[in-house]
Amino acid sequence: MAVDYGLQGHVAVITGSTSGIGQAMAASLAEQGVNVVLNGFGDPAKIEADRAALEQRTGVKVRYHGADMLKADEVADMVDFARREFGRLDILVNNAGFQHVAPIDEFPVETWNNLIGVVLTSTFLATRAALPIMKAQGRGRIVNIASAHGLVASPFKSAYVAAKHGVVGFTKVTALENARLGITANAICPGYVKTPLVEAQIADQAKARGIPEDRVMGEVILAAQPNKQFVEYEHLAGMLLYLVSDMGASATGAAMVLDGGWTAT
Ligand code: NAD
Numbered sequence: 112m113a114v115d116y117g118l119q120g121h122v123a124v125i126t127g128s129t130s131g132i133g134q135a136m137a138a139s140l141a142e143q144g145v146n147v148v149l150n151g152f153g154d155p156a157k158i159e160a161d162r163a164a165l166e167q168r169t170g171v172k173v174r175y176h177g178a179d180m181l182k183a184d185e186v187a188d189m190v191d192f193a194r195r196e197f198g199r200l201d202i203l204v205n206n207a208g209f210q211h212v213a214p215i216d217e218f219p220v221e222t223w224n225n226l227i228g229v230v231l232t233s234t235f236l237a238t239r240a241a242l243p244i245m246k247a248q249g250r251g252r253i254v255n256i257a258s259a260h261g262l263v264a265s266p267f268k269s270a271y272v273a274a275k276h277g278v279v280g281f282t283k284v285t286a287l288e289n290a291r292l293g294i295t296a297n298a299i300c301p302g303y304v305k306t307p308l309v310e311a312q313i314a315d316q317a318k319a320r321g322i323p324e325d326r327v328m329g330e331v332i333l334a335a336q337p338n339k340q341f342v343e344y345e346h347l348a349g350m351l352l353y354l355v356s357d358m359g360a361s362a363t364g365a366a367m368v369l370d371g372g373w374t375a376t
Pocket residue numbers: 126127128129130131132133150151152153178179180181206207208209229230256257258259300301302303304305306307308309
C-alpha cells in the first residue's frame with residue numbers, strides 16, 4: 112500500500128511539468144490527493160490529454176497554465192492562477208529547465224541568457240509570487256529541482272552549472288528569510304535521470320566531444336555516477352513527498368543529493 116503523506120487537499124504548482132521529472136513529480140503529488148497546476152511547453156492536444164488522464168486517474172483537480180518561465184508577468188500569473196482556482200498554494204516545485212552543451216568560447220549569448228532565465232530567474236520569480244500566499248497561510252513548501260551540477264561542474268555546461276549553483280544558493284536565502292514562518296525551501300540535486308532532456312544531451316555530447324553516442328552513455332553520462340544507475344522518478348518522488356509533508360518540517364535550506372554517489376567522488 113502506498114505511504115500516506117497527509118497531503119490531501121493541498122495545492123501545488125509544478126513548473127515544467129509537461130515532460131520528464133516535472134510530469135512525474137506532478138503525478139506523485141496528485142496520487143497523494145494534491146490538486147495540481149501543471150505548466151510547460153508541448154503539443155496542446157497532448158498536454159490536455161495528459162491533464163485529463165491524471166485528473167481521471169487520481170480524482171484530484173488538475174489545471175494547466177502555459178506560462179513561459181522567461182516572462183515575469185506570466186510566472187506571477189501562474190502562481191496567482193493556483194490561488195484563483197483553489198484559494199491557496201501549499202507547494203511550489205521549481206523544475207522547468209533545459210540544457211545546452213558547448214565550450215564557453217562558443218556558447219551563444221542568447222542561449223546563456225535564456226538558460227539562466229528559465230532555471231534561475233524563474234525560480235526567483237515564482238518564489239517571489241508564492242511567498243505572500245504562503246506567509247498568509249503560515250505554511251509553505253518550496254522545492255527547487257537543482258542538480259548534482261548545483262554542487263559540482265562538468266565541462267561544456269557553463270550556463271547550466273552556473274544556474275544550478277545559483278539555485279542552490281537562492282534556496283538557502285529563501286530558507287533563511289522564512290525560517291520562522293512555517294515555510295521551508297530545499298533543493299533536490301539529482302544525478303542523471305533518463306528524461307527527454309538527457310536523451311537530447313547524449314546526442315549533443317557526442318557532437319561536442321567528437322565520439323559516438325553509445326560511448327557517451329557509458330563514458331560520459333553514467334561515468335559520473337558510481338552506482339552506474341540512472342536516478343528513477345520514484346527516488347525523486349520519495350524525497351519530494353518527504354520534504355513537502357509535515358515530516359519534512361526541519362529540513363530547510365538543504366541541498367538533498369540523489370546522485371548515486373556522484374558528488375562523493
Ligand atoms: P524535460 O526536458 O523532460 O522537461 C523540462 C520541462 O521544462 C518541460 O516541461 C518543458 O516544457 C519545460 N520548460 C522548458 N523551458 C520552459 C519555459 N521557458 N517555460 C516553461 N516551461 C519550460 O527535462 P527534465 O530532465 O525532466 O528536467 C527537469 C528539471 O530537472 C530541469 O530543471 C533539469 O535541469 C533538472 N535535472 C534533470 C536531470 C536529468 O538527468 N534529467 C538531472 C538533474 C536535474
